[in-house]
Amino acid sequence: MRHYPCQRCDNRLFFDNTLCLVCHSxxxxxxxxxxxxxxxLQPDGRYRCVDDTCATLLVKCHNYSVEGVCNRMITSEEADRGMTLCDCCRHNQAIPDLSVPGHRERWAKLESAKRRLFYTLDLLGLPHEVDGRRANPPLAFAFLADEVAAEGDWHSSDEGMPVFTGHAGGLITINVKEADDVERERLRNDFNEAHRTLIGHFRHEIGHYYWELLIKNRDEPACIEVFGDHNNPSYSEALDRHYQQGPPNDWRGRFVSAYATMHPWEDFAETFGFYLDMVAILDTAGHFGITPTGFDEDLEAMLTTFRRLSLGFNEMNREMGLLDLVPEVITPTIACKLCYIHDMVLAARRQQ
Ligand SMILES: [Zn+2]
Ligand SMILES: [Zn+2]
Ligand SMILES: [Zn+2]
Ligand SMILES: [Zn+2]
Structure with a gap:
């Protein structure tokens, strides 16, 4: 993510900041x-953007001023129309039960990851709201916890109803326990995953959303040529087979992850998530002058830079005993899948 300068004192501001730590603006x-x-802050309780060329009158998002889990503003006109939530928070359909200890902190982590997701979607020009109207299907999020079985125990339980992280018809559901570092690492080990992160969940699930928004009934034949036939086998057959037999031994080189082998829809979502990882890393590297550019309409140029960058950053992480930054290897087959996604993004970008 980029840094931003404080317009009052030129201090460096981070994406999630709410106060300048030097001048307290x-x-x-x-x-x-x-x-x-x-x-x-204005005398009437509103705010003004101090950027001279902007100077927009602003109001804090309700989840900023009241809940403390957001740092976005809405325009004064939006507030006059009765809007209370920012462009990220207004997609929320369900938030965690805040009477449960720990849920507010986990919700804050989920919102932070969601803001990063929206930053990248906007960087790419991908639609999530069209001219102020909801895209069809509308994009919504539900952050839910497993049904509590024992008093005060928010953890998953055999007796309660489990919440499955996933996407259906524009609604992205994320189990709140994914925001618990210990729980998420335990799941990563159980599933033998190279990475398991909150931002990764958002980037994967939004891939399912864009399949539905941009591919379904529009470009399915071309998508089938790259990712395989999503109608055969059916999703439920593929799911059963995956959990009985596991991934094929030779999945590396053809898929970005073992999970991607389960069904063409999962392959698409995993590859889409990886594409967003790459764009976000290159945007950050470009901003800090590590690479000459960030996002590039020329995929080959992006891949060349990204391959070089990944080698260096993987070694740095290994020096620190951390997981590889980029565990994926971009073979020609995977580059072809990325190319399909890149072309889809560019087409959507031109329509915006
Ligand atoms: Zn400052
Ligand atoms: Zn402004
Ligand atoms: Zn907000
Ligand atoms: Zn999925």
């Missing part, structure tokens, strides 16, 4: 600047 993500900016 209040901060907020301005929808006019599409950046984290210093905001000035």
């Amino acid at each position: 209040e901060l907020g993500w301005c929808p006019g600047c599409h950046a984290l900016v210093t905001v000035d």
Whole structure:
């Protein structure tokens, strides 16, 4: 992620900041600047973006001013129309039960990851709201916990109803326990995954959303040529087979992860998530001058830079005993899948 300068004192601001730690100015993500900016409190309780060329009158998102899990602003006009939530928070259909200890902290982590997701979607020009109207299907999020079985125990239990992280008809559900570091690492080990992160869940599930928005009934034959036939076998048959037999031994080289071998829809979502990883890493590297550019319409140029960058950063992580930053190896087959996704993104970008 980029850094932003404090307009009052030029201190470096981080994407999730709400206050400048040097001059104590209040901060907020301005929808006019599409950046984290210093905001000035006005006598009527509203704020003004201090960027001279913007100077938009702003109001804090309800989840910022009241709940403390957001740092985005909405415009004064949006507030006058009765809007209370920012462009990220207004997609929430369900939030965790905040009376449960620990849920607010986990919700804050989920929102932080979601804001990063939206930053990348906007960087790519992918639709999630069209001219202020909801895209069809509308994009929504539900952050839910497994049904509590024992008093005060929010952890999953055989007796309660489990919540499955997934996507259906535009609704992305994420189990709140994924925001618990210990629980998530345990699941990563159980499933033998190279990575398991909150941002990774968002990037995977949004891949299912874009399949439905941009591929379904539009480009299915071409998608089948690259990812395989999603109608045969059916999803439930593929799911059963995957959990009985596991991935084929030779999956590396053809798929970005073992899970991607389960069904063409999962292959698409895993590859889409990996594409967003790459774009986010290159955007950050470009901003810090590590690479000459960030996102590039030329996929080959992006892949060349990304391959070189991954080798270096994997070694740095190994020096620190961390997981590889980029465990995936981009073979020609995987590059072909990325190429399909890149072309889909560029087409959607031109339509925006
Ligand atoms: Zn400052
Ligand atoms: Zn502004
Ligand atoms: Zn918000
Ligand atoms: Zn999936």
